[in-house]
Amino acid sequence: MSEKTIPYKIYLEESEMPKAWYNVRADMKNKPAPLLDPKTHQPMTEKDLAPVFCDELIRQELDDKTAYIEIPEEIRNFYKMYRPSPLVRAYCLEEKLQTPAKIYYKFEGNNTSGSHKLNSAIAQAYYAKQQGLTGVTTETGAGQWGTALSMACSYFGLDCKVYMVKCSYEQKPFRREVMRTYGASVTPSPSLETEVGKKILAQFPGTTGSLGCAISEAVEKASATEGYRYVLGSVLNQVMLHQSVIGLETKIAMDKYDIKPDVIIGCAGGGSNLGGLISPFVGEMLRGENDYKIIAVEPASCPSLTRGKYAYDYCDTGMVCPLSKMYTLGSGYIPAPNHAGGLRYHGMNSTLSQLYEDGYMSAVSLPQTDVFEAAETFARVEGILPAPESSHAIKVAIDEAMKCKETGEEKTILFGLTGTGYFDMYAYEKFHNGVMENYVPTEEEIQKALAKLPQID
Amino acid sequence: MSEKTIPYKIYLEESEMPKAWYNVRADMKNKPAPLLDPKTHQPMTEKDLAPVFCDELIRQELDDKTAYIEIPEEIRNFYKMYRPSPLVRAYCLEEKLQTPAKIYYKFEGNNTSGSHKLNSAIAQAYYAKQQGLTGVTTETGAGQWGTALSMACSYFGLDCKVYMVKCSYEQKPFRREVMRTYGASVTPSPSLETEVGKKILAQFPGTTGSLGCAISEAVEKASATEGYRYVLGSVLNQVMLHQSVIGLETKIAMDKYDIKPDVIIGCAGGGSNLGGLISPFVGEMLRGENDYKIIAVEPASCPSLTRGKYAYDYCDTGMVCPLSKMYTLGSGYIPAPNHAGGLRYHGMNSTLSQLYEDGYMSAVSLPQTDVFEAAETFARVEGILPAPESSHAIKVAIDEAMKCKETGEEKTILFGLTGTGYFDMYAYEKFHNGVMENYVPTEEEIQKALAKLPQID
Numbered sequence: 001m002s003e004k005t006i007p008y009k010i011y012l013e014e015s016e017m018p019k020a021w022y023n024v025r026a027d028m029k030n031k032p033a034p035l036l037d038p039k040t041h042q043p044m045t046e047k048d049l050a051p052v053f054c055d056e057l058i059r060q061e062l063d064d065k066t067a068y069i070e071i072p073e074e075i076r077n078f079y080k081m082y083r084p085s086p087l088v089r090a091y092c093l094e095e096k097l098q099t100p101a102k103i104y105y106k107f108e109g110n111n112t113s114g115s116h117k118l119n120s121a122i123a124q125a126y127y128a129k130q131q132g133l134t135g136v137t138t139e140t141g142a143g144q145w146g147t148a149l150s151m152a153c154s155y156f157g158l159d160c161k162v163y164m165v166k167c168s169y170e171q172k173p174f175r176r177e178v179m180r181t182y183g184a185s186v187t188p189s190p191s192l193e194t195e196v197g198k199k200i201l202a203q204f205p206g207t208t209g210s211l212g213c214a215i216s217e218a219v220e221k222a223s224a225t226e227g228y229r230y231v232l233g234s235v236l237n238q239v240m241l242h243q244s245v246i247g248l249e250t251k252i253a254m255d256k257y258d259i260k261p262d263v264i265i266g267c268a269g270g271g272s273n274l275g276g277l278i279s280p281f282v283g284e285m286l287r288g289e290n291d292y293k294i295i296a297v298e299p300a301s302c303p304s305l306t307r308g309k310y311a312y313d314y315c316d317t318g319m320v321c322p323l324s325k326m327y328t329l330g331s332g333y334i335p336a337p338n339h340a341g342g343l344r345y346h347g348m349n350s351t352l353s354q355l356y357e358d359g360y361m362s363a364v365s366l367p368q369t370d371v372f373e374a375a376e377t378f379a380r381v382e383g384i385l386p387a388p389e390s391s392h393a394i395k396v397a398i399d400e401a402m403k404c405k406e407t408g409e410e411k412t413i414l415f416g417l418t419g420t421g422y423f424d425m426y427a428y429e430k431f432h433n434g435v436m437e438n439y440v441p442t443e444e445e446i447q448k449a450l451a452k453l454p455q456i457d
Numbered sequence: 458m459s460e461k462t463i464p465y466k467i468y469l470e471e472s473e474m475p476k477a478w479y480n481v482r483a484d485m486k487n488k489p490a491p492l493l494d495p496k497t498h499q500p501m502t503e504k505d506l507a508p509v510f511c512d513e514l515i516r517q518e519l520d521d522k523t524a525y526i527e528i529p530e531e532i533r534n535f536y537k538m539y540r541p542s543p544l545v546r547a548y549c550l551e552e553k554l555q556t557p558a559k560i561y562y563k564f565e566g567n568n569t570s571g572s573h574k575l576n577s578a579i580a581q582a583y584y585a586k587q588q589g590l591t592g593v594t595t596e597t598g599a600g601q602w603g604t605a606l607s608m609a610c611s612y613f614g615l616d617c618k619v620y621m622v623k624c625s626y627e628q629k630p631f632r633r634e635v636m637r638t639y640g641a642s643v644t645p646s647p648s649l650e651t652e653v654g655k656k657i658l659a660q661f662p663g664t665t666g667s668l669g670c671a672i673s674e675a676v677e678k679a680s681a682t683e684g685y686r687y688v689l690g691s692v693l694n695q696v697m698l699h700q701s702v703i704g705l706e707t708k709i710a711m712d713k714y715d716i717k718p719d720v721i722i723g724c725a726g727g728g729s730n731l732g733g734l735i736s737p738f739v740g741e742m743l744r745g746e747n748d749y750k751i752i753a754v755e756p757a758s759c760p761s762l763t764r765g766k767y768a769y770d771y772c773d774t775g776m777v778c779p780l781s782k783m784y785t786l787g788s789g790y791i792p793a794p795n796h797a798g799g800l801r802y803h804g805m806n807s808t809l810s811q812l813y814e815d816g817y818m819s820a821v822s823l824p825q826t827d828v829f830e831a832a833e834t835f836a837r838v839e840g841i842l843p844a845p846e847s848s849h850a851i852k853v854a855i856d857e858a859m860k861c862k863e864t865g866e867e868k869t870i871l872f873g874l875t876g877t878g879y880f881d882m883y884a885y886e887k888f889h890n891g892v893m894e895n896y897v898p899t900e901e902e903i904q905k906a907l908a909k910l911p912q913i914d
Contacts, residue, residue: 007470007471007537008471008537008538009537009538011468013464014464014465080464080465080466081465081466081549081839081840082840092538092612110567111840111841112836112840112841112842112877114879118840151837151840154837154838155549155837155838155840173882173886174879174882174883174886177882177883177885177886177889178842178879178882178885180885180886180889181833181836181837181842181885181889182836182837183837376638379569379638379639380608380611380612380638380639380640381611381612382538383538383539383568383569383575383608383612384568384569385569385635385638420569422571422631422635422879422880423879425630425631425632425634425635426631426634428634428635428637428638429630429631429634429637432634432637432638
């Protein structure tokens with residue numbers, strides 16, 4: 001098909017939308033390592049996880065054999081409200097860069113949560129409802145996940161209790177109000193509502209909280225409340241499974257127009273968006289059918305893939321969650337302030353960690369001023385105001401396109417535009433005013449945090 | 458076609474998108490009254506308007522004969538970045554209301570300006586660029602228009618100078634930063650940059666500004682700056698012309714699925730969105746081909762159609778703009794604080810005013826707590842966080858659907874969802890906390906403002 005016929009935006013018909021998620025673990029020879037009990041260091045079973053997580057989600061978490069898992073009709077109906085998301089040909093960005101490269105992005109920001117998080121939130125809320133639960137708890141940092149879960153719970157009539165990292169709660173009151181609009185209760189963390197919160201507050205009275213601490217509170221609350229379970233928006237394999245809808249839609253749309261990406265780029269925090277986008281493409285690589293260059297992009301201030309260690313680690317500060325084998329900076333690592341709140345987690349999804357270990361993808365880290373510069377360039381020509389997280393992928397896409405300009409190669413570049421930056425204007429303001437700082441941890445700081453990793457045989 | 462086959466969202470193919478705007482005035486027997494010179498009270502000519510407005514836009518403003526005006530290819534290419542906007546079947550809202558009515562909405566919020574304003578902004582920036590101008594000035598209240606114009610100017614490489622009503626500038630710093638991201642310069646109004654601003658500040662030192670005052674400053678600045686013109690985001694007929702793309706897309710999508718709306722609802726401030734949505738439908742009414750029930754919805758605090766007078770009035774506080782015959786509350790009317798900033802203008806587009814006068818549409822006004830209640834109901838089931846302005850239309854759509862529930866009628870209801878509420882969370886917070894006030898002006902207040910209308914023979 002000639003290039004001229006490729007529209008600015010490719011939308012799938014409802015009938016073309018994926019009917020099953022793709023579980024990339026099924027095609028991996030080296031499976032990701034199992035979750036371990038934080039006390040016994042033995043692999044966690046369905047039964048071990050049942051007090052905290054929803055039953056069906058546990059099955060999905062532990063299933064590394066089934067390649068395709070059907071998306072229930074109720075979830076597909078909800079998806080229809082905001083999906084398919086558009087696959088956009090960045091004609092204007094290409095022209096601005098004067099590059100021979102062809103740039104595409106899958107835009108996940110066209111829903112009220114402002115990001116891809118809704119893809120998994122609705123699935124998790126659905127399975128909680130199916131199990132007859134009355135509510136769920138969770139944590140949120142930047143706020144996208146909390147918003148997405150609030151929307152999903154509102155749709156299915158579930159209670160939603162969100163522990164929001166205190167500094168975010170204070171700095172982003174509007175995020176909080178969006179969640180309240182969807183009927184969620186939002187508590188700044190650490191709080192006096194939980195034992196772990198009380199303990200942390202006693203130890204560090206002035207603390208503004210952390211994601212790891214909010215996770216511990218949400219887990220405790222779920223365990224202590226009848227009819228409640230805990231849900232998580234990233235890091236877990238079930239989340240990557242649900243997010244595969246991003247990659248599946250992208251693949252269907254590209255196949256329809258005979259487009260094959262040479263380079264696939266995604267920002268990486270806990271790994272949910274990157275994992276979702278690349279799943280079907282990596283599947284082809286694992287099965288030896290095709291080859292792609294895959295690049296994970298992380299902030300220089302929280303470089304788990306580029307400077308972390310592949311090891312078992314705690315997922316939360318309170319050390320109540322299972323141990324996961326992953327690229328990690330150590331659960332005690334506290335990233336310097338960075339405006340990409342969604343990329344400030346110390347570890348990486350275990351499946352992506354294994355794929356990275358096995359050479360299926362590469363990783364780079366970026367200082368945040370470079371990221372915001374790319375964000376502004378992109379906004380001005382493509383019209384979308386990108387989230388700081390997403391802008392990490394934009395920056396590398398631009399870099400790759402500029403390399404093509406030098407070499408004359410007509411590569412096809414695909415990146416994930418995970419969300420919008422409407423609630424991040426404080427960060428943009430700092431950038432405009434020239435007072436945004438770049439922080440890169442010293443090797444000593446990294447080693448100090450890594451030294452505290454648990455010793456697992 | 459059976460109802461089952463109607464998707465949640467109808468997207469047109471690029472090839473189906475309108476190639477011309479529709480100028481409803483061409484089909485009106487009673488044309489809207491001409492703009493008058495504020496000093497001589499004579500009809501304004503192209504030449505009179507040229508120092509302030511762009512040449513081609515003046516031609517469009519004065520042309521009440523040409524039914525279809527071609528959309529230049531450059532504008533159509535820009536439209537492709539965020540259009541066609543989806544026509545959404547509100548299946549979830551229908552189910553929530555348990556109504557036999559079929560509800561559709563045309564969603565214009567899927568672009569960074571957050572509203573339909575971009576449809577006209579890109580056209581106005583294009584014609585300014587074509588004329589060889591270097592920049593444009595404008596005013597903004599709620600901020601959608603300023604954002605849209607910043608985006609459009611950034612795309613065509615034009616300077617953009619925005620006078621932002623001071624209270625908005627202070628209350629919505631993030632709106633300001635979005636405009637700066639697109640390279641616009643933003644000045645709180647009234648300012649010391651203009652004579653009219655200085656005069657107003659001398660007279661009312663503590664004033665937080667008004668839209669009418671910001672217009673006067675922007676007009677003065679444009680007239681005084683070489684290579685600049687003034688552009689306006691609502692009220693004018695050229696804006697309604699550009700916004701007809703909303704109605705045209707809607708009509709094409711509905712015709713494709715054999716859907717005929719019985720009721721068409723839009724919120725009404727200056728009239729740009731309502732006018733755009735209803736244009737092709739009213740055209741059919743004017744030509745005697747079809748009949749629709751059209752409802753304009755305005756806030757009780759600024760009820761120009763429902764409680765104003767059809768008369769010539771000033772468009773701005775400084776009385777430098779042309780006089781327009783319109784439904785107005787008087788240019789001196791200061792609406793009480795209301796969170797639908799886009800609906801706080803004292804007058805209504807002259808074409809819509811004439812259509813209303815001639816009985817082609819009806820109007821209702823609403824207290825804002827009712828509006829926010831409808832907004833929340835809508836957000837929880839349809840997933841979109843609506844702007845306060847748009848929520849006026851939502852409330853009436855729900856009311857109409859509930860009437861159908863009583864009577865059993867299966868009416869088809871169409872409304873315009875003009876934008877998103879991401880920058881309006883302060884208003885939502887007030888609503889959640891039960892401290893939102895409703896203000897309805899007394900008859901005495903209305904009459905006092907109307908008494909100051911200019912006397913035109």
